Amino acid sequence: MEIEKYEEELLNILESNIQNKELYVSTLADLNPKAKGVIMQAYDTWNELNTLDSESPSSSMDNSFYESLSKFDNSRSEKSDMHIVPTPKKASKIFTLQRLGIAMTFMIGLALGGYLDFFGTNDSENRTHYAVNNSGLVKFASIEQTPLASDRIKGIIGTKSHSDLDAKILYALNDVICNDPSINVRLSAIETLVLFWDNPDARKILIKAIPFQNSPIVQLELADIMISLEAKTSSENWNQLLSSNQLEPDIRSQLENTLKEIL
Amino acid sequence: MNEFSDLEIMKRVQSGDTQLMGILYERHKTSLFNYFLRCTNNRVRSEDMVQNVFLKVLRNIHNFNGTGEFRYWLFRIARNSWIDKTKSKEPVMKAVAFENDHDQVQNFETTGETGIKELRKLKLRKALECLSEEKRDAIILSRYQGLDYKTIAEISDCTESAVKSRVMRGLTEIRKMVNV
Numbered sequence: 001m002e003i004e005k006y007e008e009e010l011l012n013i014l015e016s017n018i019q020n021k022e023l024y025v026s027t028l029a030d031l032n033p034k035a036k037g038v039i040m041q042a043y044d045t046w047n048e049l050n051t052l053d054s055e056s057p058s059s060s061m062d063n064s065f066y067e068s069l070s071k072f073d074n075s076r077s078e079k080s081d082m083h084i085v086p087t088p089k090k091a092s093k094i095f096t097l098q099r100l101g102i103a104m105t106f107m108i109g110l111a112l113g114g115y116l117d118f119f120g121t122n123d124s125e126n127r128t129h130y131a132v133n134n135s136g137l138v139k140f141a142s143i144e145q146t147p148l149a150s151d152r153i154k155g156i157i158g159t160k161s162h163s164d165l166d167a168k169i170l171y172a173l174n175d176v177i178c179n180d181p182s183i184n185v186r187l188s189a190i191e192t193l194v195l196f197w198d199n200p201d202a203r204k205i206l207i208k209a210i211p212f213q214n215s216p217i218v219q220l221e222l223a224d225i226m227i228s229l230e231a232k233t234s235s236e237n238w239n240q241l242l243s244s245n246q247l248e249p250d251i252r253s254q255l256e257n258t259l260k261e262i263l
Numbered sequence: 264m265n266e267f268s269d270l271e272i273m274k275r276v277q278s279g280d281t282q283l284m285g286i287l288y289e290r291h292k293t294s295l296f297n298y299f300l301r302c303t304n305n306r307v308r309s310e311d312m313v314q315n316v317f318l319k320v321l322r323n324i325h326n327f328n329g330t331g332e333f334r335y336w337l338f339r340i341a342r343n344s345w346i347d348k349t350k351s352k353e354p355v356m357k358a359v360a361f362e363n364d365h366d367q368v369q370n371f372e373t374t375g376e377t378g379i380k381e382l383r384k385l386k387l388r389k390a391l392e393c394l395s396e397e398k399r400d401a402i403i404l405s406r407y408q409g410l411d412y413k414t415i416a417e418i419s420d421c422t423e424s425a426v427k428s429r430v431m432r433g434l435t436e437i438r439k440m441v442n443v
Contacts, residue, residue: 003428011427042434049406057296061310073281149279182279
């Protein structure tokens with residue numbers, strides 16, 4: 001479909017933000033007397049279309065959208081959570097025990113393989129080896145470099161294959177647990193650190209992260225972990241969290257109930 | 264969060280904060296709803312389509328590379344959704360719209376000057392609806408959504424010149440239809 005020169009000029013006027021469009025259009029029409037009728041009629045139609053008012057959608061559209069968004073979020077969480085299903089509470093207990101089982105098996109395997117210092121062997125050589133290999137892994141958890149939560153989770157899961165966590169990885173996991181906006185990413189980092197509970201730095205990070213948690217899911221998960229591991233040294237951090245006025249009342253009472261053995 | 268641009272929010276959504284899609288929804292729902300309303304002349308169907316578009320945005324969130332405006336990407340998805348719908352449901356929708364219009368025309372004929380104005384609006388709506396899909400789309404996106412011809416061309420996978428031609432021919436056809 002070819003377009004005449006005057007038509008193009010008219011459309012450019014209509015598209016522009018100039019104030020006095022009518023003057024420009026009538027000038028264009030005067031310069032093209034044969035097409036004057038077409039130009040003015042097209043201009044009138046363009047203006048008349050403005051009489052068709054905008055309408056507002058109903059509130060039921062909003063309700064349906066937010067319901068769908070919530071469902072979408074839940075289905076996404078289920079996919080990325082894998083076996084870290086934090087609620088309901090009974091399920092959480094089961095999965096915590098499962099995790100501990102996996103952790104123990106893993107630790108025994110590592111011990112039998114001579115990677116851990118359970119039997120007084122010197123593993124400094126191994127530590128150096130991992131520190132070198134892990135130097136690039138700190139990127140796995142950086143939200144700036146890994147904007148997708150699923151990629152950060154993959155990166156975190158990847159660290160589980162190592163026999164120990166070097167300082168860089170521990171620092172990155174600490175950052176994740178305290179700052180990552182995604183609950184699933186935080187839970188993955190917590191799960192990884194539980195596997196390395198034998199490492200005093202991993203323990204310290206997990207315990208120190210307690211007061212920084214604002215998600216009830218993470219708070220309850222950490223409480224279950226601390227109880228399972230009988231981590232009495234975490235009591236001060238729990239008290240700090242429990243004294244926060246931002247804690248939801250229901251969650252506070254649930255936490256107090258769960259943690260009564262170590263508080 | 265409301266002071267963040269669409270692109271900044273999209274980055275957060277891409278990194279896992281899907282709930283922030285609610286902000287983008289609030290910003291664009293009315294304009295998208297009116298786009299579909301002018302295409303379909305049917306409120307219920309338009310509302311359904313708005314929701315479907317936002318769900319498609321979420322499902323394809325990682326296809327957004329952040330190089331263009333989010334709104335343009337949104338309208339590309341909206342346009343494609345509408346085209347898909349018309350391919351499968353067009354005869355039914357047109358029939359429903361015509362029946363509604365017929366009832367409304369009957370009512371306006373007896374309601375004086377206001378009725379004449381409303382009847383004129385109804386004719387405009389009907390004329391817009393009767394345009395070919397390409398012409399209607401070009402007019403809606405330029406007249407009501409304020410998109411420039413270049414952007415419409417990108418969204419519609421055609422040349423800028425083709426968009427201008429569709430708008431011009433569409434305006435002429437509307438004029439003829441409403442003046443009958």
